[in-house]
């Protein structure tokens with residue numbers, strides 16, 4: 734199902750035209766914060 738709003742298109746992290754569990758997986762791997770640097774290869 735295609736994203737229903739421009740906001741959703743921003744979280745189509747694997748750019749395959751939808752927002753699903755695979756995008757969420759990338760989000761989880763790329764999540765970072767204080768004392769938790771992002772993995773530069775997280776989206777690959």
Ligand SMILES: [Ca+2]
Nearest residue numbers: 745749751756
């Ligand atoms: Ca996607």
